[in-house]
Amino acid sequence: MAGQLAVALRVDAGPGVGLGHLFRCAALGEVLQRVWGADVTALVMSPLEEVPPAVGDLAARLFPHVVWLDSRRPRWLPAGGWDTEQGAWYGWRVEHRGRDWQRLIVVDRADYRVPPLWGEAMWTTAAEREVLAAFVDDLAPGGPLDVAINPNAAWAVTDWSRLDKRAEVLAGPRFACLWHPPRYEGREWLWAPRTLLVTLGGSDPHGETAAVVRKLAPLLTGPRGQGGCGWAYGQVDIVLGPAMVAADQADVHDAVNRLRGVAGGVLRVHEQVQGLGPLIEAADVAISAGGGTLVELACGGVPALVLPQTPAEVTHAWALERAGTCVVTTLEALVGDLVRLVYNAPRRARMAAAGWRLVDGGGAARVAAALVARAQTRERDPAEGAAGRTGGGNDGRG
Numbered sequence: 001m002a003g004q005l006a007v008a009l010r011v012d013a014g015p016g017v018g019l020g021h022l023f024r025c026a027a028l029g030e031v032l033q034r035v036w037g038a039d040v041t042a043l044v045m046s047p048l049e050e051v052p053p054a055v056g057d058l059a060a061r062l063f064p065h066v067v068w069l070d071s072r073r074p075r076w077l078p079a080g081g082w083d084t085e086q087g088a089w090y091g092w093r094v095e096h097r098g099r100d101w102q103r104l105i106v107v108d109r110a111d112y113r114v115p116p117l118w119g120e121a122m123w124t125t126a127a128e129r130e131v132l133a134a135f136v137d138d139l140a141p142g143g144p145l146d147v148a149i150n151p152n153a154a155w156a157v158t159d160w161s162r163l164d165k166r167a168e169v170l171a172g173p174r175f176a177c178l179w180h181p182p183r184y185e186g187r188e189w190l191w192a193p194r195t196l197l198v199t200l201g202g203s204d205p206h207g208e209t210a211a212v213v214r215k216l217a218p219l220l221t222g223p224r225g226q227g228g229c230g231w232a233y234g235q236v237d238i239v240l241g242p243a244m245v246a247a248d249q250a251d252v253h254d255a256v257n258r259l260r261g262v263a264g265g266v267l268r269v270h271e272q273v274q275g276l277g278p279l280i281e282a283a284d285v286a287i288s289a290g291g292g293t294l295v296e297l298a299c300g301g302v303p304a305l306v307l308p309q310t311p312a313e314v315t316h317a318w319a320l321e322r323a324g325t326c327v328v329t330t331l332e333a334l335v336g337d338l339v340r341l342v343y344n345a346p347r348r349a350r351m352a353a354a355g356w357r358l359v360d361g362g363g364a365a366r367v368a369a370a371l372v373a374r375a376q377t378r379e380r381d382p383a384e385g386a387a388g389r390t391g392g393g394n395d396g397r398g
Contacts (some may be wrong), residue, residue, distance in 0.1 A: 005038040005375060006096035006103050008089075009063070012110040014046035014055055015243045019202030020292035021108045022055075023275070024135070024151075024177040024364075026062035028106065031368040033064065038104070039096070043088055045069040045109070054242035054272060061274065062179075067092075102375050107134040114145070131375045137312065141167075146374055149367060151176040151295070153319035153358070170370055173295055173359045181361030182280040182300030184352070193284030193342055194234045197302070199276060201289040202241035205309055208331065210251040212287055212307070213238060213267075215334050217259055220267075235266040237279050242272065285341060285348070287334070288326075290317035298325040298355030303348045305329045305337055324354035 009029055013022040025042065032038040042063040046055070059066050069085050096103055107114050114134050133147035141148040141160065147168045150158055155171040163169070196216075200209050216236065238256065240249050249271075256267050270279065276293060280286070280300040288294055288304045290313030297304045304326040308314040317328045329337045341348060 003098075003100045003102045005032065005036055005372065006092075006101045007032050007038045007040045008092050008103070008105045009040065009042045010045075010105065010107045010109065011042060012045050012108070013059065013202075013243070015203050015245060016205055017046075017110045017203065017243070018205070018291060019055070019058070019241060019243055021110065021135070022059060022062065022202075023179040024292060025106065025108050027177040027179040027364040028367055029063060030179075031364045032104075032371070035365070036368060036372050041065040041067060041092060043067045043069055043085075043092070045085070058242050058272075058274070102378075103130040104371055104375055105130065105132050106371070107132075111139075131371065131378055133371055133374075146378075147371060149175060151363060152316050153295075153323055154315045157315075168370065168374060170367055173298070173363070175363045175367050176292070176295045176299075176359055177364040177367055178292075178296055178299060178359075178361055180275050180277045182277045182296060182302075183361075184299065184301040184356045193348075195282055195284050196234065196236045197239070197279055197283035197286040197288075198236065199239040199279075199286065199288055199293055200241075200307065201291055201293065201309060203243035203245075204241055204248060204289070207245075207248040207251065208307060208309075209238065209240070209244075210248065210255045211331055212334065213252060213255040213259065215331060219335065219338065220259060235268065237283065238267065238269050239273055239276070239279065240269060240271045285338070287338070289313060290328075294320055294326060295359050299359040299361050301352035301356050303327075303341060303351035303355075305334060305341065307331065307334070320358075323358055325351055325358060 007029060009025040011021045011025045013019055022044070029040040029042065033040045040063060042059065042065065044059050044066060056068075067088050069088055093103070114132070131146045132144065133149060134141065134145055135149045135151070136158070137150055137152055141163050144164060145167050147170065148160075148163055149170045151170075151173055153173055158171070160169060198209065198212055200212070220236065238252065240252060253269065256269055260267055273279070276296055280296055280302055283300075283302045286297050286302050286304040288297060288306055290306050290308035290310075294304060294306060294317065298320065306317040306321070306326050306328045307330070308317045308328065317326065320326050321328050327337055327341065
């Protein structure tokens with residue numbers, strides 16, 4: 001590639017959205033920077049006016065450069081002063097214009113739409129040196145995308161008919177971009193697992209973590225064979241996502257404190273987690289939401305009980321259950337499903353093996369290589385770009 005690669009990652013994060021978009025863009029950006037020498041900037045939008053400090057701190061640690069597209073936190077590197085998406089895009093293009101740069105834009109928004117990519121004047125001089133990619137997940141992609149990425153297990157039901165025929169499609173869990181993916185090195189399949197991981201996403205939008213802890217009370221306090229799972233001397237790791245609202249966090253701490261006096265095992269609450277990899281590697285079984293964490297658990301060989309939080313998560317979770325990596329459940333059925341899974345070590349071993357076959361942790365490297373190859377093709381043949389790109393943006397669903 002003649003010019004240096006400039007990458008803009010347009011990502012949503014925060015309460016109500018969670019952190020899955022943020023972490024997978026961080027995984028992709030890290031590979032693009034480390035392996036391909038890219039100059040990476042994250043343009044982050046929070047759906048709320050206030051960005052929780054924990055989310056802001058996390059983004060600052062995950063990306064080398066961060067631009068907050070929030071009117072109450074106007075930032076543009078290095079000079080400052082851009083407080084709108086239009087200004088941020090124009091500023092990024094000005095900074096990376098000319099033959100010394102090959103520009104790559106990756107969009108990963110909560111609604112999976114490609115926003116207006118402002119700064120149309122820049123397209124007249126350098127449009128042939130810009131590649132547009134998007135994580136489309138469960139929505140039908142359309143418009144002038146060069147690369148569409150759907151790493152979900154249910155990718156086969158996606159309607160690709162609106163996508164430009166020259167666009168490249170990266171589909172399936174092998175393209176899942178995981179931040180520091182957990183290692184799977186085979187596990188000791190105990191009759192009663194010793195470590196349970198509870199994580200309902202970066203924001204837990206329905207505040208169900210506390211309800212799960214209360215549901216676990218008889219399993220943590222009762223003896224084996226009398227409602228308990230033999231967890232009296234085990235460990236439960238409970239994760240509070242950085243985007244979880246303060247009231248829900250307080251509710252979780254209250255539930256845990258009430259149990260600590262009667263539970264024989266160890267209950268640990270984890271806050272400000274920079275990635276789930278170490279906790280997944282230490283876990284034997286997990287209770288999870290239905291988003292990107294499910295793919296991480298599959299990669300780490302951890303069987304999971306799933307409490308989907310959104311309709312899209314329901315589709316994703318059922319596809320992974322059909323693949324044999326997890327069990328979709330409800331709060332009402334959680335205890336019974338957990339007991340059955342705990343006492344069935346062969347089943348847990350099969351679920352772990354199925355997960356590793358599905359997700360090997362190399363997705364970010366595959367996506368990065370495909371994007372760089374596309375950029376190199378564009379550099380050699382400017383006409384190779386998707387049809388109809390004239391600036392202004394498009395709706396990713398057509």
